[in-house]
Amino acid sequence: MATVKFDEATRIYPGNDTPSVDKLNIDIQDGEFLVLVGPSGCGKSTSLRMLAGLEEVNGGKIWIGDRDVTDLSPKDRDVAMVFQNYALYPHMTVADNMGFALKIAGVDKGEIRKRVEEAAKILDLTQYLERKPKALSGGQRQRVAMGRAIVRSPQVFLMDEPLSNLDAKLRVQTRTQIASLQRRLGVTTVYVTHDQVEAMTMGDRIALLKDGVLQQCATPREMYDNPANLFVAGFIGSPAMNLVTVPASSDGAKFGNHTVTIPREGVEHGGSHVVVGVRPEDVEITTNNDGLELTIDVVEELGADAYVYGTPTDGDISLVGGDDNLAKPFIARVDGRSVPPKGSKVYVYPKAQHMHVFDPESGKRL
Amino acid sequence: MALELTAARPDPALLDLPWRIPLEEWPEDILAALPRGISRHVVRFVRLSGRVLAIKEIKDDIARREYEMLRNLRRLHLPSVEPFAVVSGRVGLDGEPLDACLVTRHLQYSLPYRALYSQSLRKGTATRLIDALAVLLVRLHLTGFWWGDVSLSNTLFRRDAGAFAAYLVDAETGELRNRLSDGQREHDLEIARVNIAGELMDLDAGGLLQEERDPVDVSERIVTRYRELWAELTNAETIDDTERWRVDDRIRRLNKLGFDVDELEITTDIDGTSIRLQPKVVDSGHHSRRLLRLTGLDVRENQARRLLNDLEVYSAATGRQGEDEEIIAHDWLAQVYEPVTRGVPRDLVAKLEPAEVFHEVLEHRWYMAERAQHDVPIREVVDDYVANVLPGKPDERAVLGVDTEELPVIADR
Incomplete structure (x- = not known):
């Protein structure tokens, strides 16, 4: 087991002007589950492959424990890429399916048996060790595949979108298994995904990248409660945070006709506007002309509560975010017992303690 | 949702196949043979308009990606199976959506390694298969293709005057780059070695391996063969100015291995007493x-x-x-x-x-x-x-598989 350190790690592909990974700095604790997340092309897979030794590092260093592995070949790094290959061998027992890679590595029989038995215990496969994989259920087969990586007892597990070719049901099942298994084993793990829900549910910490640059590295809770910038605010959370550009003065920011207090920097940064962010569950919703006026377009009933999707009546108010040019709706979660009907007009403003303010120019949190 | 067919030359008969049924449950009368081999996915062979097609059920985006990748490999004249179509937008009889299917053409006279082992084998078949796979891997790497899942199962073999020629079957994990790093090549080699050893151990466990040699020793051969070939094809060589015949010698050696030389970079040192030459190999064949x-x-x-x-x-x-x-x-x-x-x-x-x-x-x-x-x-x-x-001799024009099991990973129900 070991710590992992990305130290100004940079990757520039030949022929590219801009780095695909730009001066990445992350310190990963011994036994930590770190998730690299971001949209496609953000550099998350490249970062993982730099750690695995599959991509050259053009600047900076990578450390595993106290070893500088920057220039080591993949197999000298003592890391294991998990789920590269799911294939189980039908004629071999479960024990052999788990242990055969050790045999190739020249580990002696007694040691192989010991490690296989230990892994089987962790994976609840002890009673199946002498059976053939055909006799196992789908989930048990999955665990045998995991066992193959576990018995190698590497310093670090690396997983690159391991769930991407599974169907939705198996994905959720396996997600839980991997997370709980990692906690039991305590092996430092770096996991790549494009799915923020996967990142939020699995990681001890999340590192969010965009265009090769680390945006924020923090616990899921911290990312959710204190996003460092507009990009993080819009990426983490589902449905996404509402981000509204509003006028600001020394009195505060005007959310429709409701004035919200904003930090001093918000007023002092020089601009006449700020972006106010509010999560759907942190929206105060009234009918008495206090706040930003919305027309409700869609109501999504969820039982205990409901999501309402509305458009600001004032056409000058625009919502930030979204990848396309479509108008983004304002989303609020409301009590299921008092849902405003579709077509009605309501007023919304952020709950005071649950508001985020960003600089519209730099995107930084204020 | 409507059934969507992506193909370069679509065959309308393709639409007559029972796409509303999960591939696993397709009726036997339309199948060309029962499916076999080690696979993560459900794979079936059907006969259609006089040809045999292989159908693999996978997620839509992965099917499309692999289809494009196989097309690129064909365009680059690399030996791989020919992609035929992607069928997506499938809906089951119960109204539930079904995974997409990647359709490839069956490669005539090709043999899966398991079929080769089911015949009474000539001695040394394992090494000849591995030699063929080493040539394939070197060719793919020279072109910048990183396979990610090199194995005998993901390769088909055709007889080639007593030896074998290898073809890539599964490009699901592959990526095309301008150039591969040494780390990427080494990773592919390590995957190849582990997979080959595993596949041979499996044959051994099934009583199909007649050779005495240890699977681990045999699997080492992919590494040594690959390294020899890679060095011969890419290494720079310094020769004395008086030994100019060795330039020609190098080209002959490369031709003998079946590769053509596109350029030969020759630089002399300042006093002109030695020559450094580095071949740029373009293509085998x-x-x-x-x-x-x-x-x-x-x-x-x-x-x-x-x-x-x-x-x-x-x-x-x-x-x-x-x-x-x-x-x-x-x-x-x-x-x-x-x-x-x-x-x-x-x-x-x-x-x-x-x-x-x-x-x-x-x-x-x-x-x-x-x-x-x-x-x-x-x-x-x-x-x-x-x-x-x-x-x-057995008929080898359309050998589709032998009796092994398919072990797709599926959710517990």
Whole structure:
């Protein structure tokens, strides 16, 4: 087991002007589950492959424990890429399916048996060790595949979108298994995904990248409660945070006709506007002309509560975010017992303690 | 949702297949053979408009990606299966969406390694398969393709004058780059070694491995063969100015391995006493291109080598070495090659491809001559081969699989 350190790690592909990974700095604790997340092309897979030794590092260093592995070949790094290959061998027992890679590595029989038995215990496969994989259920087969990586007892597990070719049901099942298994084993793990829900549910910490640059590295809770910038605010959370550009003065920011207090920097940064962010569950919703006026377009009933999707009546108010040019709706979660009907007009403003303010120019949190 | 068909040359008959049924449950009467092999996914073979198609059920985006990747590999003239179509937007009879299907053409006369092991094997088959896979991997790497899941299961083999030629079947994990890093190549090699050892151990456990050699030792061969070949094809070499013949020697060595040289970078040092040369290898298929140019025959590399040798012998035996080689080749084709390949009766043509039959007849001639202690006329050899050897061989035009199991990873229900 070991710590992992990305130290100004940079990757520039030949022929590219801009780095695909730009001066990445992350310190990963011994036994930590770190998730690299971001949209496609953000550099998350490249970062993982730099750690695995599959991509050259053009600047900076990578450390595993106290070893500088920057220039080591993949197999000298003592890391294991998990789920590269799911294939189980039908004629071999479960024990052999788990242990055969050790045999190739020249580990002696007694040691192989010991490690296989230990892994089987962790994976609840002890009673199946002498059976053939055909006799196992789908989930048990999955665990045998995991066992193959576990018995190698590497310093670090690396997983690159391991769930991407599974169907939705198996994905959720396996997600839980991997997370709980990692906690039991305590092996430092770096996991790549494009799915923020996967990142939020699995990681001890999340590192969010965009265009090769680390945006924020923090616990899921911290990312959710204190996003460092507009990009993080819009990426983490589902449905996404509402981000509204509003006028600001020394009195505060005007959310429709409701004035919200904003930090001093918000007023002092020089601009006449700020972006106010509010999560759907942190929206105060009234009918008495206090706040930003919305027309409700869609109501999504969820039982205990409901999501309402509305458009600001004032056409000058625009919502930030979204990848396309479509108008983004304002989303609020409301009590299921008092849902405003579709077509009605309501007023919304952020709950005071649950508001985020960003600089519209730099995107930084204020 | 409507059924969506992506294909370069769509065959309307494709739409008649039962896309609303999960592939696993397709009725046996439309299948060309029962599915077999180690696979993460459900794979089936069907006969359609006179050809055999392989159908793999995977997620839509992965199917499309693999389809495009296989098309790119074909465009780059790399040996791989031919993608045929992607069928997506499938909805089951119960209204639930079904995964997409990637459709590829079955490669005629190709053999999965498990089928090869189910036949009584000539000694050394495992090493010949691995040699073929090493050549394939070097070619893919030279072009910048990172496979990510190198294994015997993901490769098909065609006979090539006693050796084998390897074809990539599964490009699901692959990526095309401008150039591969040493780390990427090493990773592919390590995956190959582990997978091959696992596959051979599995055959061993199933009692199918007749060779005595340890699977781990055999699997090492992929690494050594790959390294030798890679070094020969890419290493820079420094030679003394007085040994200029060695430039030509290097090119000959590369040609002998079946590769053509596109450029040769030659730099002399300042005082001009030594030369550094670095070849840029473009493509394998040196002999097969030469044979194609001379005779119009399109065959694999070792077959071409064998045929070209026979052509040389013919040219010497008829005392025509000085003549235009295209004219000699034309006569050889009419007088030697075609009489042999036409000697195979119609009911036996599915056994082996013509060029492989020719190779075997030449081998057979040698055995017969050795036994008789004198030359045997080719006509007699052909008759003897067709009567005594060929009928005992399995049909290899469409070998789809043998009895092993499919182990897709599925959710617990």
